[in-house]
Amino acid sequence: MTHNPAIIWDVDGTLVDTAEQHFRAWAKFAAEIGHPFTRADFAATFGMRNPEIIRKLFFPDAADPRCQELGARKEDLYRASVREEGTQLLPGVGRLLSEFAAAGYSQAVGSSAPPGNLELLLGLTDTRRYFAAVVSGDDVRRGKPDPEVFLTAAAKLGADPLRCVVFEDAVAGVEAAKAGAMGCVAVTFVGHHSAEKLRAAGADLVVASLEEVTVAQIAALVGGAGTVN
Structure with a gap:
């Protein structure tokens, strides 16, 4: 197993923000089947796997x-x-991906999204090359807040969960990271969850933008330093 920190990225709301495309897709889908779909429905199910949302x-x-x-x-x-419409990386993401790679940190994607979505988003943002593993919602039986997706990503990287740091934007994702005994950085940039709720879920570091995060902070998270201020 690698001694360096291993980084596991959530995608939507963390790498990119395609929430509006998801909302419109669900609204169109609901209209097709004759069901209502509201912003409250979207907020209550954001980050869940499709079978869970449908049920x-x-x-x-x-x-x-x-x-x-x-x-x-x-x-x-x-x-x-x-x-x-296209999409682009959220602030700070491109720099962190590059700096983690330069530091020798292995990186993976751990997402509830289907593989086709991840392939499209990583292709549009030209980031697939950074990830030694991509774990999608199709690769696991249990969605977040269960830690299965992150533990699967860690296993694919050959990384000890205790030396993994997850980047997330959702409460369920933070809970999944902590259930897997991993460090967690939560970002509030897209605004789905408040900093208070993300901290309450167990995030070690909560930032408004990933522009605030440094490689040194991430190294400290897995070096036994505990919560980073």
């Missing part, structure tokens, strides 16, 4: 194949929107 909001008893079919339709709508 929570639309069809509580839907079997896995039905969830897969419905989720695929929603993701088709989402990817079409992203291809049309």
Whole structure:
């Protein structure tokens, strides 16, 4: 196992922000099946895997194949929107990816998103080269706040979870990181969750933008220094 810190990135809200494309895709999907879909519904389910969202909001008893079919339709709508509008890295992300790579830190993606979405987003932002592993929602059975996605990413990197630092923007993601015994940096830039809620979930460092984060801070997080101020 590597001694250097290993970095695991959430994608939506952390690397990029395509929340509006997700909202519009869910709204179109809901209209197609004759169900309402509100901003409150979106906020209550943001970061969940599609089967969980579909059962929570639309069809509580839907079997896995039905969830897969419905989720695929929603993701088709989402990817079409992203291809049309494009996306870009959030502030500070490009620098951190480069600096972590230069420092010899292995990096992975740990996301609830389907693999097709991740392939599209990493391609549009030209960041796939930074990641030794990409773990999607299809690679795990349990979504965040269960730590499975991050533990799977750590295993693929050959990294001790205690030396991993997760970058997240959502309460469920922070909870997943801490359940996996990992360090966690939470960013409030896209505004889905308040700094207070992210701290309460266990984030070791909460920032308004990843422009504030340094490699030295991340090294300190896994060096036994505890919470970083």
